[in-house]
Amino acid sequence: AQSVSQHNHHVILSEAASLELGCNYSYGGTVNLFWYVQYPGQHLQLLLKYFSGDPLVKGIKGFEAEFIKSKFSFNLRKPSVQWSDTAEYFCAVRNYNNNDMRFGAGTRLTVKP
């Protein structure tokens, strides 16, 4: 099964700083890629997804992610974070051919006002 690596366990930023969270995966075949967010005390929400086409995908709340196939990466970015972005972020990779879906360990983002 594919494995998913999120390199940053805890990121602390000040408001208006730029954000980039790394995600790499191990599977070489066709994949669907996702970022989920979990706000404190809440449940998982889909932030954005990549299926095919333009490798730069835009999600909710100003987030975007870029799929770089040659690097097996799907990094999440936001130009200017807000205090309300404080949450845990999970990268997920779905094997298109057998539906297996695995998650990274998550990155906790703390944004200081």
Add this chain to the structure above:
Amino acid sequence: GAGVSQSPSNKVTEKGKDVELRCDPISGHTALYWYRQSLGQGLEFLIYFQGNSAPDKSGLPSDRFSAERTGGSVSTLTIQRTQQEDSAVYLCASSQGWGRDTEAFFGQGTRLTVV
């Protein structure tokens, strides 16, 4: 219902007891996943079912854990002789079949507390 439904939403059980957690996937979804989220931990894969294929049980942490999916729909995750380290939120998700672009939809989870 329109979404993935899990029950119970909260379960407190005594150490050593067995528990059953239920997941009702979205109608027509052939894939069903179970994950576990412990305090301060990420999403740990437990098991997934894809149609009539044999489930991938590679994530089950011990033989006290088992899961079944009846009629390709409802799934039950059973934990026997619960231990305190089993305390976690158990999440279920479902999606459409392989060979197509699809996302997984999550239930609200069952918070299990073993005392």
